[in-house]
Amino acid sequence: GEDVEQSLFLSVREGDSSVINCTYTDSSSTYLYWYKQEPGAGLQLLTYIFSNMDMKQDQRLTVLLNKKDKHLSLRIADTQTGDSAIYFCAESGPNQAGTALIFGKGTTLSVSS
Amino acid sequence: DVKVTQSSRYLVKRTGEKVFLECVQDMDHENMFWYRQDPGLGLRLIYFSYDVKMKEKGDIPEGYSVSREKKERFSLILESASTNQTSMYLCASKKLPSYEQYFGPGTRLTVT
Numbered sequence: 001g002e003d004v005e006q007s008l009f010l011s012v013r014e015g016d017s018s019v020i021n022c023t024y025t026d027s028s029s030t031y032l033y034w035y036k037q038e039p040g041a042g043l044q045l046l047t048y049i050f051s052n053m054d055m056k057q058d059q060r061l062t063v064l065l066n067k068k069d070k071h072l073s074l075r076i077a078d079t080q081t082g083d084s085a086i087y088f089c090a091e092s093g094p095n096q097a098g099t100a101l102i103f104g105k106g107t108t109l110s111v112s113s
Numbered sequence: 114d115v116k117v118t119q120s121s122r123y124l125v126k127r128t129g130e131k132v133f134l135e136c137v138q139d140m141d142h143e144n145m146f147w148y149r150q151d152p153g154l155g156l157r158l159i160y161f162s163y164d165v166k167m168k169e170k171g172d173i174p175e176g177y178s179v180s181r182e183k184k185e186r187f188s189l190i191l192e193s194a195s196t197n198q199t200s201m202y203l204c205a206s207k208k209l210p211s212y213e214q215y216f217g218p219g220t221r222l223t224v225t
Contacts, residue, residue, distance in 0.1 A: 008153070031212045042117075042203055042216035043156075088156070092212040100146055100171065101214055105155030 004104035006089055011110045018076040020107045022089030027070060029091040033101065034063065034074045037086040046074070046087075076109075084111045116140070117217035119204055125223045132191040134220050136204030143209050145187035147171075147179065150201040150219070162187055194224045 005023045012018045024032065030051050035043040049056045049063045049072070056063045062075040076083055086108050090101040120135035136145065146161040148171075158171030160179040168179050176198060180188040187206075191198055201221050205214040 033213070035216075040219075042218045043205075043214075044216070045213060048213065100158050100161050101212065103156040105153065 004089055004091055004102055006104040006107045008105065009108050009110070011112065012079050014079060014081055014111055014113045016079055018079045018083070018109055020074045020087050020109065022072040022104055024070050024072065024089070024091045026091055026093050027067070029093055031092045032065060032072050033090040035088040035090060037088065037106070043088060079111050081111045081113055084109055117204060117206055117215050119217040119220050121220050122218060123221050125225065126194050127225055128195060130194045132194045132222065134189040134202055134222070136187045136217055137185050138206040138215070139185065140206070140208065141184065142206035144207045145181065146205040146214065147187065147189045148203045148205065149173070150203055156203065159189065196224050198222065199224045
């Protein structure tokens with residue numbers, strides 16, 4: 001079945017890099033996403049990567065995709081206290097654009113100053 | 114900017130009450146979704162809708178129903194609220210053929 005796995009917690013110091021990891025099971029997923037949820041808020045799309053790419057960089061964010069191992073990571077450079085949030089990995093699943101994304105359980109990132 | 118709004122941020126209801134959660138999007142999106150979010154369980158899909166008057170069960174539809182009479186509005190109905198439905202409810206929408214979902218701010222429902 002489809003499943004997306006993430007570690008539940010990550011704690012880093014301000015200024016360090018954070019790396020949040022995710023594994024997924026559906027190799028036919030077309031897109032993979034990272035969403036951010038700040039306390040008391042809905043989910044906000046951070047970035048996404050198309051399945052035929054290995055890497056995508058967007059300012060402080062770097063997404064790495066290893067299709068062979070079905071492993072996705074999100075690296076946040078120079079982590080700030082404002083980056084403290086829950087980060088969700090999601091996959092699009094089979095190529096049906098009308099269906100829902102499949103989300104991981106979320107990784108809570110705690111940034112200390 | 115896409116805007117997805119939910120009728121309430123916080124709601125407190127009694128066991129057995131009928132509860133309506135409303136979601137509205139202003140970008141003519143065909144697809145709309147209802148999730149619940151619980152600590153340690155992540156997001157679980159309750160129902161989704163392909164288009165007006167069309168709905169599909171998600172992973173946990175028991176105890177819920179939905180209504181989509183207009184394209185911009187997707188309602189989640191708890192026919193008889195129970196304490197185990199205390200949760201954060203998130204609505205999302207997306208436009209075909211994109212996969213990207215846009216989320217509302219969430220409704221935190223407490224059933225006592």
